[in-house]
Amino acid sequence: MKAVLALADGRIFKGRSFGASGEATGEVVFNTAMTGYQEVLTDPSYKGQMVTMTYTQIGNTGINGEDIESKQLYLSGFIVKEYHDCHSNWRATMSLDAYLKENGIVGIQGLDTRALTRHLRDNGAQNGIISTVDFDPESLVKKARAIPSMAGLDLASGVSTDKPYHWTQGLWDLEGGYPEVDAKNLKYKVVAYDFGIKYNILRCLVDAGCDVTVVPATFPAEEALAMNPDGIFLSNGPGDPEPLVKVQEEIRKFIGKKPIFGICLGHQLLGLALGGKTIKLKFGNHGSNLPVMDMETRKVEITAQNHGFAVDLESLGDVACLGHENLNDQTVEGIRHCTLPIYSVQHHPEASPGPHDSHYLFARFVELMEKNR
């Protein structure tokens, strides 16, 4: 079946449908990861976006019941060059096409994803529409232009948990799968704010020795402090961090009281809570092959990333300094409070998908909690 992708600036790409049919809208971004499409599909930070994979063959490893990063698919559309229906993987239980159909996610394949990526790189990420029912360019572009911009959108509140829960699952291994870890062996009590948290962050925290209670985005700081945690974790999540003013106010109440570690949206929210500003990037960073320097050790790590906004370092004055730097676009990849045990990173040390170079950041959080007990 025919499918068309139209961008708000008028560019049209013709392809074929896969996954669900119908219409889907969202901000079109590109992801440069060569593996891990299942983790991309289930990453809550993609809510409101349609993802183009730059790797050309997608679907080869099918879908399995384990490589999920949340309970559902959050992106609104999936764009690939060549979809492969005959998957081959010992863990696969279904095809990507069937998975997208089952979850109502509209996909398009067979278009020139290299041309699309170059277009987004040169002109910026922008809204778009995939349709298998309307092929009129004018009508499609009109629909794409009517979608609200990602800047200013609070999407995190909508994907957070309704009520607190306890997490005890550790990291996957070939022999045992995901282990359930006895809370008695977890020394550090962590309250993790869920703005759209990825499971592998929770698993990495457990592996580092944390007894994790996940709480909703709007959970009052007073209640979190009453739990007497050793540290506060701020998660990744979709949308613009700026409109989340109430969340920033709650985060401010932890400053000077508890060690804090933030990832991605959590990092941006921390920057705002410290009095800084965030900016929207031209096309952001989405992939699992992005070089970053840890300014403390000057070591370079290859990281997983998925963001369209970034913290503006200058706006933080002398409250915080540059903890990590993105070596591709020199954007702020992490900040460190000048005097308090508070730090955060823009990239994803939990990977999923991606290399494990940055796993040490969870151990660093544990070290900070140990020192400040």
Ligand SMILES: NC(=O)CC[C@H](N)C(=O)O
């Ligand atoms: N992965 C994330 O947490 C993304 C943060 C934010 N939504 C951004 O696009 O910059």
